[in-house]
Amino acid sequence: MPRVKAGxxxxxxxxxxxxxxxxxxxxxxxxxQLIDWPEQFCRRLADRGFRVIRYDNRDSGLSTALDDLPVPDLGSVLAGLASPPYTLSDLAGDTVGLLDELGIQRAHVVGASMGGMIVQMLAIEHPERLLSVTSIMSTTGNPAVGQASPEAITALTTPPPTERGEAIEYMVRLLRLIGSAEVPDAELRARATAGIDRARHPAGVARQMAAIVGAPERTEALGDVRTPTVVVHGEVDPLVDVSGGRATAEAIPGAELVTVPVMAHDLPPSAWDTIIDAVARTAARA
Structure with a gap:
């Protein structure tokens, strides 16, 4: 796959x-990683008339791993006693850098989970580069909404094993815990194996988590967003409760809220039509 220099x-x-x-x-x-956007999902978006671009964030997949930066103490970052190695604004800046290098002046953006937070920051800080925003299974940073279940928090904060087979089993268990019930075990194992074999960056995950927990609440700033926006959220999401999606849609003037009854914290095939229709509908508003 190609690479671009973004800052x-x-x-x-x-x-x-x-x-x-x-x-x-x-x-x-x-x-x-970019492969967590299913290829067929991407092709179906392309069939709706888009030039679809998926990429690895910094510290993920095959993009730059910033291993010269420290592994943060998340408790200290959460308490405001330490700063994260980088911020959600920096991650949004990477997206702008990607647009610059590809010669794209304005784009539709779709973000999932932390990616939803990144596209929210794009809408706040770089609205002139956006045509539309789709925020999926994300939240505003308000600690009163979008909270994870205790089981999901425990699983997400448990250090993954280093041995390949054990790492795959760990990832299968995590995907089953936070994902939609309809996805068969064989598909979860295939996804886990593909991700583990492509790239592993536990320290990068910690740095990304620090960017999330160290970020200020975005509710007030989202009130100034005028980019056409849709918020999509699963009603049975155990990692980011659906209240986070509702709060995001309430914060952004004119945003549409789409909730999916069977969707958890993933992109189950049964939800693809709903999500793709929402993206296309919001793009048409632009």
Whole structure:
């Protein structure tokens, strides 16, 4: 896959669809990789008339791992006693750098989980670069909403094993815990194996988590967003409660809220039509 230089990092990316169509950038979440946007999902978006671009965030996948930066103490960051190695604004800046290097002046952006937070920051800080925003299974940073279940918090904060087979089993258990019931175990194992074999950056996950917990609440700033926006959230999400999605839609003037009854913290195939329709509908508003 190709790479571009975006500021201090290089970003791995992949494209689908007509290169002359309006660009649609897919931004993944905490510790996730571009392959976590399913290929068929990307192709179906491309079939709706988009130049679809998925990429690895810094410290994820095959993009730059910033291992010269310290592994943060998340408790200290959460308490405001330490600063994260980088911020959600920095991650949003990486997306702008990707647009710059690809010669894209304005784009539709779709973000999932932490990626939703990143596209919210893009809408706050770089509205002139956006055509539309889709925030999926994300939240505003308000600690009163979007909280994870105790089981999800425990699983997410448990250090993963280093041995390949054990790491795959750990990831299968995590995906089953936070994901939709409809996804078969064989698919979870295939996803876990592909991700583990492609790249592993536990320290990078910790740095990304620090960016999340160290970020200020975005509710007030989201009130100034005027970019056409849709918020999509699963009603049975154990990692980011649906209240986070509702709060995001309430904060952004004119935002549409779409909740999916069977969707947890993933992109189950049964939800693809709903999500893709929402993206296309919001893009048409632009």
């Amino acid at each position: 201090i990092v290089e970003l791995e990316y992949e494209e689908f669809g007509d290169p002359h169509a309006p660009a649609l950038i897919l931004v993944m979440g905490l510790g996730a």
